[in-house]
Amino acid sequence: MKIEDFISGTWESGYKYKYFVPSPVNHSFSWEDDAINSLLENASLKLGELNSFSRFVPDIDMFIKMHIYKEAVVSSRIEGTRTNIEEALDSEEPNSPEKRDDWLEVNNYVKAMNEAIEKLKALPLSCRLIRDAHRILLASGRGERKTPGEFRISQNWIGGASIADAVYVPPAADKLGDLMSDFEKFLNNEEINVPHLIKIAIAHYQFETIHPFLDGNGRVGRLLITLYFVASGILEKPLLYLSAFFEKNRSLYYDKLTITREKNDLKQWIKYFLVGIAQTAEEGTFTLQKIMQLKSKVEETIMTMGKRYSTAHTLLIDLFKNPIASIKNIQNITGLSAKAAGDLAAVFVEKGILVEITKQQRNRIFVFQEYLKLFSS
Secondary structure: OEHHHOOOEEEEEOOOOEEEEEOOOOOOOEOOOHHHHHHHHHHHHHHHHHHHHHHOOOOOHHHHHHHHHHHHHHHHHHOOOOOOHHHHHOOOOOOOHHHHHHHHHHHHHHHHHHHHHHHOOOOOOOHHHHHHHHHHHOOOOOOOOOOOOOOOOOOOOEOOOOHHHOOEOOOOHHHHHHHHHHHHHHHHOOOOOOOHHHHHHHHHHHHHHHOOOOOOHHHHHHHHHHHHHHHOOOOOOOOOOOHHHHHHOHHHHHHHHHHHHHHOOHHHHHHHHHHHHHHHHHHHHHHHHHHHHHHHHHHHHHHHHHHHHHHHHHHHHHHOOOOEEEHHHHHHHHOOOHHHHHHHHHHHHHOOOOEEOOOOOOOOEEEOHHHHOOOOO
16 A cells, blocks of 8 residues: 555544544555655664664663663653653652652553563564553553553543543444454564564554553553564664654644544654654664763773772662662662761762762762763753
């Protein structure tokens, strides 16, 4: 099918409302618009650069945790949470019920992403894996009563005080079996001639349009993009996340999805998606470069610490995984006594590596601020 001939679906009648049933997507797509070719080439080039650069980064897995936390924070913020990355990295739940729910949503997202990436080693990117990720995502917090891990069996809607004035009503629950089967086949169909970046653009649109869960569809749909990159071998490591691009102009993200449904204009969505891939991949490469520069600079600094060097280096490596630490954390990481851990933290503060953010005698918290800033938005 030519993208220019794409028919997005049909509206069908429910009780006092109409719901949208998207057309199946498990088939080949082609296009005549040369602009798509140019955007596809640029996005592929930028992804290739990110992938290539990541191979030259020693111990790159230690930096991936922060990429995932940033994605979890931003993706959850699109849905209305207010947790920042510093709060999300705190190992203790906040006391405030509202802040606790936000904290849980972000940390559930991190768990869902990590477990899904691990499962991809043995499973294809499938409905089963998507449901498993959703179950973890909604395991606690606001979504725990929204049937975690199960496709909905009732009607949902987006926007509006009720279904009668909703901005968008997804397909009825009895349509989900066929739609999600077609969606899963499309993800894994190697016989159709569709470039991977076009395929995941269409797949993300289709998932958001089906909206198969009662809650958490947006977060799962964005998580799906990264999982596809890893499952298809486009990226060797999960280093690219589009939520920050979508969040920069949230209304544009929703507008492009809506225009596709209402005007059959799949081209504009694909172009927007490819621009997002190129920009995000370029920013990802830049972030890795800044990380390597910072690591080199700080390692030179701790070389001046004499007998403390070995312990200081152990602490530094852990700070690249989690840039927020208490004295107790430093003890656990280094095996030092409380006094020796406090002394080491003081040296790190003196050298400008850590910044104390509590300014108190007990339960002090320190931040590797220069590193954290690379992931704060």
